[in-house]
Amino acid sequence: MVPRKGKTAHAAALELLRRRALSERELAARLLRRGFSAREVEAELAHLRKACLVSDRELARLLVRSRLAAGHGLWAVRAYLRQREVDPEAVEQALGEVEPEEEEAALARALEKALRRYPEGEALSRRQKVVRYLLSRGFGLAAALRATEFLGGELDGDALDEPGDPEDVS
Numbered sequence: 803m804v805p806r807k808g809k810t811a812h813a814a815a816l817e818l819l820r821r822r823a824l825s826e827r828e829l830a831a832r833l834l835r836r837g838f839s840a841r842e843v844e845a846e847l848a849h850l851r852k853a854c855l856v857s858d859r860e861l862a863r864l865l866v867r868s869r870l871a872a873g874h875g876l877w878a879v880r881a882y883l884r885q886r887e888v889d890p891e892a893v894e895q896a897l898g899e900v901e902p903e904e905e906e907a908a909l910a911r912a913l914e915k916a917l918r919r920y921p922e923g924e925a926l927s928r929r930q931k932v933v934r935y936l937l938s939r940g941f942g943l944a945a946a947l948r949a950t951e952f953l954g955g956e957l958d959g960d961a962l963d964e965p966g967d968p969e970d971v972s
Contacts, residue, residue: 875939
């Protein structure tokens with residue numbers, strides 16, 4: 803693809819960033835797809851870094867906070883940031899800044915949503931559904947079990963699998 807007539811890599815990058823915050827890799831890939839050379843893209847990324855208009859560290863912090871606020875667990879947040887191609891070092895730094903209370907609040911939000919989603923019914927079935935929901939949102943099995951103790955019932959261990967390592971997500 804050839805760059806649009808008269809459009810510079812800078813103008814294209816600003817247009818892309820105006821629509822959505824992007825990781826450096828996402829932005830580079832989009833500029834390359836628009837037909838800019840690797841050299842132009844790297845020069846533009848350096849310019850944007852210097853102007854503080856692109857930062858994987860800040861993007862990671864922003865996305866960690868927004869995903870926690872939406873009721874996602876740290877496993878899901880890590881997988882999402884990987885998908886967004888955020889620098890792994892920035893991801894680990896941002897996740898390391900999360901306080902236990904923040905993760906507990908995210909779990910509470912997810913639990914509240916799960917309880918609305920699975921209204922009263924057979925206690926065991928409801929608890930299993932809620933626990934599975936929490937696992938799918940990226941919370942650990944131990945946390946999900948603790949959060950749903952009040953629902954009662956013994957759970958079928960084979961029906962509940964801990965989410966896999968986010969490193970395995972492709």
